Amino acid sequence: MSATASNMAAKKLQVGWYGLGSMGKPMAENLQKYLAKNDQSLIFNNRTMASGDSLKDLGASPASSFGELVTKSDVIFTMVNNDDTLKSLLQQAYDTKDLSGKIFVDCSTVHPDTTKAVTEEITKHKATYLAAPMFGGPAIAVPGKLVVAIGGPSSAVENVKPYFQDVIARKVIVCKEEPQSASMLKIAGNIITVNLMEAVSEAQVFAEQTGIGCGPMEELITEGFGPVAGGYSGRMTSGNYAPALDKRPGFGVSLSIKDANYALAIAEEKGVKLPATEIANKNMKAARDEHGEVLDCASMYGTLRKEAGLNFFNDKSRQSDDVGQHQNDTHVHPQQANIRGQRSSAARSLHPSIPEWFARLVVIPRPAFSMVSRTAKATLPDTEMAKAMVKEAMARVSGGAVAGQGATVTVGSPRSDY
Missing domain, CATH: 3.40.50.720 (NAD(P)-binding Rossmann-like Domain)
Incomplete structure (x- = not known):
């Protein structure tokens, strides 16, 4: 010692x-x-x-x-x-x-x-x-x-x-x-994680479309393949793969995509093929591209549901990405609705190519964990705040990539240090 x-x-x-x-x-x-x-x-x-x-x-x-x-x-x-x-x-x-x-x-x-x-x-x-x-x-x-x-x-x-x-x-x-030996083991473990989630997603969609039912499928997954696989199934059947827009996902989809990107980048460098990880990552990205950041890492389940002719959302998840369908917006005060409208308009006028999901998040203060400082938020009018949020977000989108990642904006993903 x-x-x-x-x-x-x-x-x-x-x-x-x-x-x-x-x-x-x-x-x-x-x-x-x-x-x-x-x-x-x-x-x-x-x-x-x-x-x-x-x-x-x-x-x-x-x-x-x-x-x-x-x-x-x-x-x-x-x-x-x-x-x-x-x-x-x-x-x-x-x-x-x-x-x-x-x-x-x-x-x-x-x-x-x-x-x-x-x-x-x-x-x-x-x-x-x-x-x-x-x-x-x-x-x-x-x-x-x-x-x-x-x-x-x-x-x-x-x-x-x-x-x-x-x-x-x-x-x-x-x-x-x-120390990097532990980081590398974590990357390897994430290969198993995303592939297990993909496999459970496929099994649950198969069970629903063939009439087996999600309940018996989840029992089999839990008892036959362990509580970890059963937990992933629970994220899907409970609807937590697509939580309400004012809720924080259990593990944000962008964080899972980051982890998969790291594995794929290292594998390519070492000449290793990870075909299943590529599929899982593609399905997570498809979910995020269409439904935004307020998604769990198990949201590939929604992508597979849609590919099978079902709705992306199941009966336990949120039912829409529309602010008007937000569960806390049933009785929105007219003044609040007007403020949200101003923010959304400001977002679109500043950058016409802004993704629809980001424009929607701009008008929901809670899940849109803004990249603008809290000080700036406190001093900027609502319209100007929206412009600042979009301007910085789009600048980051057009910027360079971080290690192992493509340039993406993760405005709504939960930060571990919040």
Whole structure:
């Protein structure tokens, strides 16, 4: 064991957490419960601090910024939505100047190349970086039954394992000493995930069209192929693959497309064929292209329903992408309707080629997680806000691609750090 690891083992470590999305929040809550048993408390920060109210109730302490969190913590966990968010966040850590001896543990799904680059940068600051991506969704995160793959220096891995085993995860898979080895395993696991969702989708559409029925099919899927496959089936039959426009999907379709893109890009580089992943990715993209960002990763089910002559939406999902059909819009005040109309008109006048789904999202404040800052939102009139949203979105669409991804706009997809 290194001197740093020995020193850490000899004292109680201060643990910090950033990222309270659908996955990060239950993970952080389970970690806080574990720490409380040892007379410790978690320090947390998040893009939207109100998401941490339940953590405060459990005894955790808020930090005013990520920089403050880093300064006060020995071990820093992050759970964010993509590579760029992670790199931007870590830049704030570098700006605190003194990172000596700290351990950064990232639980996000990012490209292995990003993990490698971040590891090299953090090492320059005399800190340690571990990649610890998760397998499992929010329903499994709540009871602490995730599976984690962790890669990095063995001494640091041993220091953080107690925070995972039987706290956040039921199983810890230790990978190589290079953190990117865990990121690569996560990419490989996502190949199985998207293909399993595609297979379950195909089986459920087949069951509906042949008269078997979704109920018996779901029983077979769950009992014959396990609770993970059964959970995917439940996302479809419950309608959660296409939730109401004011609801956050369990795992946003654009995040799943990002993961599939990473797998396909790496496979092409290595000369590996992934035909089933290509089909699943095509079906997810088709769903997003037609129905927007407020979709779960299981939305390929809707695409397959449509290809079989059924409605994209089933009887449990939302029934339309029309704002007028939004469940909270049954009794829209005339003034509110007028404001929404102004926003939509502004969007279309600014950029005639704007996709219909984005124009619709502009007029729904809650699911359209705007890329415009909250400060700008507070000061801009409604029409100008809509123009600003569209202008920035279209600029990003026409910009370059991030690692492993084509240039896409993901305005409504849930961010892990919200």
